[in-house]
Amino acid sequence: DGGITQSPKYLFRKEGQNVTLSCEQNLNHDAMYWYRQDPGQGLRLIYYSQIVNDFQKGDIAEGYSVSREKKESFPLTVTSAQKNPTAFYLCASSIPGTGRTGNTIYFGEGSWLTVV
Amino acid sequence: GEDVEQSLFLSVREGDSSVINCTYTDSSSTYLYWYKQEPGAGLQLLTYIFSNMDMKQDQRLTVLLNKKDKHLSLRIADTQTGDSAIYFCAERYNQGGKLIFGQGTELSVKP
Numbered sequence: 457d458g459g460i461t462q463s464p465k466y467l468f469r470k471e472g473q474n475v476t477l478s479c480e481q482n483l484n485h486d487a488m489y490w491y492r493q494d495p496g497q498g499l500r501l502i503y504y505s506q507i508v509n510d511f512q513k514g515d516i517a518e519g520y521s522v523s524r525e526k527k528e529s530f531p532l533t534v535t536s537a538q539k540n541p542t543a544f545y546l547c548a549s550s551i552p553g554t555g556r557t558g559n560t561i562y563f564g565e566g567s568w569l570t571v572v
Numbered sequence: 573g574e575d576v577e578q579s580l581f582l583s584v585r586e587g588d589s590s591v592i593n594c595t596y597t598d599s600s601s602t603y604l605y606w607y608k609q610e611p612g613a614g615l616q617l618l619t620y621i622f623s624n625m626d627m628k629q630d631q632r633l634t635v636l637l638n639k640k641d642k643h644l645s646l647r648i649a650d651t652q653t654g655d656s657a658i659y660f661c662a663e664r665y666n667q668g669g670k671l672i673f674g675q676g677t678e679l680s681v682k683p
Contacts, residue, residue: 462614489670489671491673496675497676498576498660498673498674498676499615499660499673501671504670514670546614548615561605561617561664561671563607563615563616563617564614565613565614
């Protein structure tokens, strides 16, 4: 089945550690995104990538890093510089463009990160 | 700037209609979306509307778009307990194609 797979579903991090969240898609989408969700708030964009080997910072990129070496993969690293990393992280993908193509953005099932 | 706003809570009785409202700021947005999120899950795309449309209907869902007032609504007819979830409105920002989300409206359906 085509879709977006995020792993792990639940992750615990100790203070000062870096952790990496995996996101893989087999939809042949060029664009991929990482969002963070906190209780009572909407989704906030961390990083996005329109094409392989290229990515841009979103609204809350500080303390995070990404790579886009393959079309189907867009891993997110939460570094020790991120002071409040406990949240629900959502990966998404789409066909890029200005919207005229009528494309939509599809989401994975999310990963819960908790700092212990 | 980019901003999407929604009310946080809505409670209805089973069988009634639900109307979830949203306002947005980017007049150049080409697509507006409604997503549904059940507890602990990702976002499920419900429907979307192109900015040159006023209305779109899809089974029990009706989307109304007032582009002049930058107001979007989602009407769910014959609301069921399975419709209880958080509903997010989002606009597609033209630069980079990223989505800007509202805070989400928690819909509670009482039997």
